Amino acid sequence: MKNVDTLMHARWVIPVTAGNPRLSHHSIAVHDGRIVDILPTTHAREQFAARTTFDYPGHALIPGLINTHTHAAMSLFRGLADDIALMDWLQNHIWPAEAKWVNEEFVQTGAELAIAEMLRSGTTCFNDMYFFPDVTGRVARKAGIRACVGLIVIDFPTVWAGSADEYLDKGIAVHDSFRNDDLITTCFAPHAPYTVSDAPLEKIRSYAHEMDIPVTIHLHETAHEIEEAMKQNAMRPLQRLNAIGLVSPALIAVHMTQLEAAEIEILAGSGSHVVHCPESNLKLASGFCPVGTLLRAGVNVALGTDGAASNNDLDMLGEMRTAALLAKGVAGNPEALPAEDALRMATINGARALGLDDKTGSLEIGKEADIVAVNFDTIETSPVYDPVSQLVYSCGREQVSDVWIAGRHVMKDRVLTQLDEQDIRDQARDWSRKIETEDK
Numbered sequence: 001m002k003n004v005d006t007l008m009h010a011r012w013v014i015p016v017t018a019g020n021p022r023l024s025h026h027s028i029a030v031h032d033g034r035i036v037d038i039l040p041t042t043h044a045r046e047q048f049a050a051r052t053t054f055d056y057p058g059h060a061l062i063p064g065l066i067n068t069h070t071h072a073a074m075s076l077f078r079g080l081a082d083d084i085a086l087m088d089w090l091q092n093h094i095w096p097a098e099a100k101w102v103n104e105e106f107v108q109t110g111a112e113l114a115i116a117e118m119l120r121s122g123t124t125c126f127n128d129m130y131f132f133p134d135v136t137g138r139v140a141r142k143a144g145i146r147a148c149v150g151l152i153v154i155d156f157p158t159v160w161a162g163s164a165d166e167y168l169d170k171g172i173a174v175h176d177s178f179r180n181d182d183l184i185t186t187c188f189a190p191h192a193p194y195t196v197s198d199a200p201l202e203k204i205r206s207y208a209h210e211m212d213i214p215v216t217i218h219l220h221e222t223a224h225e226i227e228e229a230m231k232q233n234a235m236r237p238l239q240r241l242n243a244i245g246l247v248s249p250a251l252i253a254v255h256m257t258q259l260e261a262a263e264i265e266i267l268a269g270s271g272s273h274v275v276h277c278p279e280s281n282l283k284l285a286s287g288f289c290p291v292g293t294l295l296r297a298g299v300n301v302a303l304g305t306d307g308a309a310s311n312n313d314l315d316m317l318g319e320m321r322t323a324a325l326l327a328k329g330v331a332g333n334p335e336a337l338p339a340e341d342a343l344r345m346a347t348i349n350g351a352r353a354l355g356l357d358d359k360t361g362s363l364e365i366g367k368e369a370d371i372v373a374v375n376f377d378t379i380e381t382s383p384v385y386d387p388v389s390q391l392v393y394s395c396g397r398e399q400v401s402d403v404w405i406a407g408r409h410v411m412k413d414r415v416l417t418q419l420d421e422q423d424i425r426d427q428a429r430d431w432s433r434k435i436e437t438e439d440k
């Protein structure tokens with residue numbers, strides 16, 4: 001008998017590996033935060049003695065979900081301005097509210113609220129873009145969630161920085177403060193081609209190369225963005241980024257609703273990554289990302305919720321379902337995005353985009369134990385013919401029962417172990433009262 005920290009016996013294990021297997025009556029052995037074995041439960045019971053054992057006769061164990069595009073702290077603006085177009089939403093609602101309200105305390109509470117929601121829906125890693133990335137990183141570390149914290153850069157002054165150079169300097173200091181952290185990594189996060197000029201984008205290209213970190217940017221989000229870019233630069237934004245040298249395996253292009261065939265070839269040839277945010281795109285009527293075509297062209301496509309102010313939730317199970325349904329509707333083809341591809345987008349493809357696929361994104365021996373238990377023994381998901389179909393098409397996030405990140409049990413039977421849920425709800429309510437009263 002081998003001694004391990006944790007043994008989980010489950011009705012199904014969905015590892016999200018080559019061939020998309022569904023393993024029946026399998027177990028996962030975890031030791032020192034890593035997966036040390038995945039094997040049939042009968043063998044596991046003979047081979048391993050664990051300090052803690054979990055029996056999940058009606059559950060599936062899946063890799064932790066990866067939300068590859070968030071603005072976590074914007075959870076405090078959830079429902080503040082809905083049912084309007086992107087530029088109206090940004091210019092007349094979000095940017096003024098941010099100028100007035102965003103500070104360290106706002107980001108602290110907003111990030112806690114977002115992380116609590118993400119953990120409660122099975123997300124174990126997120127890629128963020130927001131002000132005070134140092135605060136978001138510290139909250140993530142405290143909550144025990146993995147995060148790739150975006151070092152935001154934008155031309156105009158905000159409470160976080162006064163100039164593009166100051167954003168860059170502060171971003172590099174944040175990167176240094178998380179060096180060698182087990183859970184927190186960083187990427188550059190220039191906001192968008194229309195809010196960041198060439199000089200800072202060129203600096204980002206060379207710093208990202210030196211620091212060996214990705215660059216995430218909102219790109220080709222709407223047709224309006226392309227029209228304005230053509231007027232200003234006589235170039236489509238992707239073309240401009242390509243001329244600057246940013247289109248590379250380090251690029252994480254978020255949205256990409258406007259794509260020509262030649263641009264899909266450029267993305268595929270360069271090894272760039274795309275993040276699809278279907279619910280945000282639908283809500284702002286931004287357009288449709290041609291996910292099926294991108295995947296067939298060999299582009300790595302990950303999935304993100306975007307911020308809670310444009311979605312309005314951070315539910316990756318719901319996002320998978322929307323992505324799968326939308327791709328079929330847009331392509332007029334029910335085979336455009338099968339459930340298992342939607343699950344790959346929400347797990348291993350996100351890990352690949354963030355350069356974390358050696359650690360997370362699938363359940364494999366040697367990877368860190370980022371594991372989510374989902375209860376299928378409910379009315380809503382009975383009966384189960386295919387656990388992957390059930391996960392994508394029927395399952396709600398309230399069916400996520402337990403979450404481990406790097407082997408740490410961060411949600412136990414739907415209770416967060418590292419965060420105080422009552423306190424987070426109280427603080428979020430206090431912020432909404434303040435924002436509501438002052439805005440009247």
Ligand SMILES: [Zn+2]
Binds near residue numbers: 069254307
């Ligand atoms: Zn966004």
